[in-house]
Amino acid sequence: MDALIGQLPVGLSIGAVLLLAALGLNFTFGQMGVINMAHGELIMIGAYTAYVLHAWIGLNPAYSLLIALPTAFAVTGTLGWLLELGLIRHFYGRPLDTLLLTFGIGMILQQAARDTFGAPNVDVPAPAWLTGGLTLTDNIRIHYSRLFILALAILCVVAIAYHLNRSRAGRQMRAVIHNRDLAATTGINTRKVDATTFFIGSGLAGIAGVALTLIGPTGPTLGTNYIVDAFLVVVIGGLGQLRGTILAALALGLLNATVEAWADASLAKLIVFAAIVAFLQARPQGLLTVKTRALT
Amino acid sequence: MAPTPPGPRTTAIAATLALALAATTACAPGDPAGVTDDTVTVGMLHSLSGTMAISEVTVRDAVELAIDEINADGGVLGRQIEPVIEDGASDEATFADRANKLLNDDNAVTVFGGWTSASRKAMLPVFERNNGLLWYPVQYEGLESSPNIVYTGATTNQQIIPALDYLREQGHTSLYLVGSDYVFPRTANQIITAYADAHDMEIIAEEYTPLGHTEYSTITNDIARTEPDAVFNTLNGDSNVSFFQQLRSAGVTPDDSPVLSVSVAEEEIEGIGPDNIAGHLTAWNYYQTTETDTNTGFVQAFTDTYGADRVTSDPMQSAYNAVHLWKAAVEEADSFEVDDVRAALDGTTIDAPEGTITIDGDTQHVIKTARIGQITDTGLIDEIWASPEPITPDPYLTGYDWAADLTG
Missing domain, CATH: 3.40.50.2300 (Response regulator)
Structure with missing residues (x-):
């Protein structure tokens, strides 16, 4: 039992990582319906932003991570915005073409990273105040880096919720998701809303990338490690549902951690995937759905 | 391109080709x-x-x-x-x-x-x-x-077995095995388990993760809790980065439980971060610092x-x-x-x-010769032990009684 309680913080932290990786997709895929296979590469670029700030510009590791977070948001957000403007918007309504297009973009970005930074992983040192952890009992240990990611995920969620519910731009975004044509007739510039949504979604990928440097390898293929999980979280949560995404990420994290407590990681992954398949059979629309009067 | 009558250049190329052909047959x-x-x-x-x-x-x-x-x-x-x-x-x-x-x-x-x-x-x-x-x-x-x-x-008797000999010499008798889920780590761990059985060593756990896995909190917390004398690491590729980062976060130092890796070389250390892996051990036959x-x-x-x-x-x-x-x-x-x-x-x-x-x-x-190395904080590996003499390869481990069951 104690061992199971020990897995609770582990599960929460896995969930927080999944949530961070999926938050951006919740916008571009969940809200706009764009299957952006290059989302993983945006995460990767966020991670390299942290590397560049530390290794090329020479910021002190003690605070370069904190500077990297907004910088990465701006860098990947802008990149995503440019992608939407230059390429993706021409493919709206053609999901298969979008999938192939963004997959190709992802490969180009991966190779660009390989040519710029080299194929081997690079080292992004964690700030000293994030190494180590708390030992509560023999079984319960919490790593500072995990706490930081959890806090970051909560911060992002609060900011997004505030934006969606309180700000004018956020309310417009929701209006467009619920009924694009009706929103357009009320005078909302849906093109502008699409561009903003893509900017925010891509920027969140950058933040996730910076956070992931704390717990994993920083290399050209970093994004591919997380892209499948991120899509799963959004699909399980229900498209366009922030609450659904949060619930799905935490549920997957906890499930993973509990199964891993008695089976090894290989088997745990298999069991979790099987559970997902069963869940989607029973509830293909995901945990939560958008209630809408649109004729779709 | 329209066909043209052979000019002097074409003839020269043909002649060279003919000569080259002649050279091949000659x-x-x-x-x-x-x-x-x-x-x-x-x-x-x-x-x-x-x-x-x-x-x-x-x-x-x-x-x-x-x-x-x-x-x-x-x-x-x-x-x-x-x-x-x-x-x-x-x-x-x-x-x-x-x-x-x-x-x-x-x-x-x-x-x-x-x-x-x-x-x-x-x-x-x-x-x-x-x-x-x-x-x-x-x-x-x-x-x-x-x-x-x-x-x-x-082969295994020039890397894994000498590594086990070294750990035993150092008095490390309880081992925690962690590896990627494919043929090399599974075979290596079979050999390690057989060796441990024959030499009164204890295997605390044997954990496998898929290639490319990045979530090691469960395993690193388990290592912190069980405090093995040493960890034998057969993880491959990127997973090592996550493993060592998270092991450090779990508070496990090389003094508590040194990790001996058989697939981490100079090339990988930069990506793992020398801070995260300094002091841990590797088993190879050559290091950049070999004198x-x-x-x-x-x-x-x-x-x-x-x-x-x-x-x-x-x-x-x-x-x-x-x-x-x-x-x-x-x-x-x-x-x-x-x-x-x-x-x-x-x-x-x-x-x-x-x-x-x-x-x-x-x-x-x-x-x-088999060599055990210790990773330095500059990202290189210093040799700290070497087999007394070069080891004759024994891919089927026929020279080891305890391995009889492994190789049939």
């Missing part, structure tokens, strides 16, 4: 195709794209360096080596296909290539069917000895050619040795013919960066 009787009066064709087959490219490109660089050195020194039997480079693309089927092309279309007299055991297993039947000769440069799980492959990396005269020259030549920021590692060195061993065997045989070269393999010896190494003709593996 080679000494008995020389295999692929050998001319002044060139010899060899194949190089590594993954230059895909997930394994990160490792295999470094090996290709080392092989090219060796070929350039030999060519500058007059070549092999008076012939300049002409490599044909193919891309295995991290895919077994491609490896088999390209190997076939190198042997049959390019007439390569020998091939340097492979990294993963899967790629070697895929190429093996191709080389056996065509009676080719493959030089395989990476330490592996043993239990193989093909007459058409020369294994220049370590031999040949190694000083090798490291110098390598950094001169590829840049001062590049490091040398065990698989790279084994690949580099393969070319020099092949040259020595060819000169001993005075022939490029595979059967002649094979007959000359036994006892072929060179002064390699890792020290003097010799081919054992029975197994076609290399007799070499």
